Amino acid sequence: MSFKTEKVSNHIYLTIQSLYTLRRRIIWTILAMAVGILIAGFWNYNFVDGFGRDIVAKNMVGDTNQVAGSFRERGFGFGVLFAFAAGLAATFTACNCVTFSMLPSLACSTDRTSTRKTALKALGIFSLGVLVVTAAYGFYTGSMGSDTVQAYNGRETRLSQATVTFTLLGLFMVVWGAIxxxxxxxxxxxxxxHVRGLFGNPLTKAGLMGIQVGLFTVGRPFGVFRDFLAYAASTRNPLYGAFVMSIQGIGQITIMVILFLIILSLFGKRLARWSNDKPHHAELISTTALFLGGAYFIFYWGFAVPFGVGRWGEWFGWY
Incomplete structure (x- = not known):
C-alpha cells in the first residue's frame, strides 16, 4: 500500500470523529441497531423462505426435497443448476438478507483516488472472497458422502450451526462499526x-465483506440449501463439491451484484464526487449499515431463533 492511501485512510478516520461528536455517534449507533432489531423481530421467515423455495427454486429445478437424492439419475450438470438455484433462492432469507447492508460500503468508496474501475475491482475482490470461502466449504462437505451428510445436515444441527455462525458474524460487524x-x-x-492503513483500504474492506458473505453458506439452515448440500455430498467428490458450492455462492450474491452495477451505472460519477467531497458522509452510511446488519444477526439468530425472544410479528398474529 502506498503512503498516499495510508494518509487518506487516516484522514477519513479522523474526519468522522472530528465532525461527529461522541454523542452523535452514539445516537447513530443506537438508532441503527434499533432498526436492525426491529426488522429482526418482525421478520417473516415463512414468507421469504417460501418465496425462495416455491417460486425461485421450484421453477428452476422442481421440488428440491425430491431431487436431493437423485444424483444418479440427474448427474453433474443438474447439480450446477441446482447450486445456482439454491443460492438465488436464499437471497432474501434471514441468513442472507444482510448482504444488502454491505452495498453502501461497496458503492460509497472513501478512497479519494477511486474511479469506476476501482469500484469494479472492489466488487471483484468481494466476489473472490465469497468464492474462496464457499469453495473451501464445498470441498469439505463434498467429501462427506450421503450417510455422513445426513447427520450433519439435519434441521436441528443446521439451526445450531446457524445460531453460532451468524451471531459471531453479527458481533464482528458491530465491532467493525465500533472501530x-x-x-x-x-x-x-x-x-x-501500516496495519491500520491496510485494513482501512476500501479493497481490503471489500475482501473482508466477501469472506463474511461466504461464511453465510456455512451457517445456512435454509431447506433448499440443505437439499442441495445432500445432492452435492452424495457424489463424495470434494472437487465437485467445491465447484458447485462456488456456483451457489455466485447465486446468493447475484441480485446484490446486479443492484451494485445498476447503482454504479446510473450514479457512479455522482457517487464518486460525493464520496470525495464528503467522505465522512459515505463512512457514516457504511458504518450505520454495519451496525444495523450486525444487530439484526445478533438479535435474530442469537435470541429470536433459539429462545423465541422478540418475535413480535408472531405475537401480534400478523403472520
Whole structure:
C-alpha cells in the first residue's frame, strides 16, 4: 500500500470523529441497531423462505426435497443448476438478507483516488472472497458422502450451526462499526500505522465483506440449501463439491451484484464526487449499515431463533 492511501485512510478516520461528536455517534449507533432489531423481530421467515423455495427454486429445478437424492439419475450438470438455484433462492432469507447492508460500503468508496474501475475491482475482490470461502466449504462437505451428510445436515444441527455462525458474524460487524466510529480508539491506536492503513483500504474492506458473505453458506439452515448440500455430498467428490458450492455462492450474491452495477451505472460519477467531497458522509452510511446488519444477526439468530425472544410479528398474529 502506498503512503498516499495510508494518509487518506487516516484522514477519513479522523474526519468522522472530528465532525461527529461522541454523542452523535452514539445516537447513530443506537438508532441503527434499533432498526436492525426491529426488522429482526418482525421478520417473516415463512414468507421469504417460501418465496425462495416455491417460486425461485421450484421453477428452476422442481421440488428440491425430491431431487436431493437423485444424483444418479440427474448427474453433474443438474447439480450446477441446482447450486445456482439454491443460492438465488436464499437471497432474501434471514441468513442472507444482510448482504444488502454491505452495498453502501461497496458503492460509497472513501478512497479519494477511486474511479469506476476501482469500484469494479472492489466488487471483484468481494466476489473472490465469497468464492474462496464457499469453495473451501464445498470441498469439505463434498467429501462427506450421503450417510455422513445426513447427520450433519439435519434441521436441528443446521439451526445450531446457524445460531453460532451468524451471531459471531453479527458481533464482528458491530465491532467493525465500533472501530469505524472511534469507540475502540485506545486499542486501535496501538496497532502499527501500516496495519491500520491496510485494513482501512476500501479493497481490503471489500475482501473482508466477501469472506463474511461466504461464511453465510456455512451457517445456512435454509431447506433448499440443505437439499442441495445432500445432492452435492452424495457424489463424495470434494472437487465437485467445491465447484458447485462456488456456483451457489455466485447465486446468493447475484441480485446484490446486479443492484451494485445498476447503482454504479446510473450514479457512479455522482457517487464518486460525493464520496470525495464528503467522505465522512459515505463512512457514516457504511458504518450505520454495519451496525444495523450486525444487530439484526445478533438479535435474530442469537435470541429470536433459539429462545423465541422478540418475535413480535408472531405475537401480534400478523403472520
Amino acid at each position: 469505524s466510529f472511534g469507540f475502540l480508539n485506545r486499542l486501535i491506536l496501538r496497532i502499527p500505522l
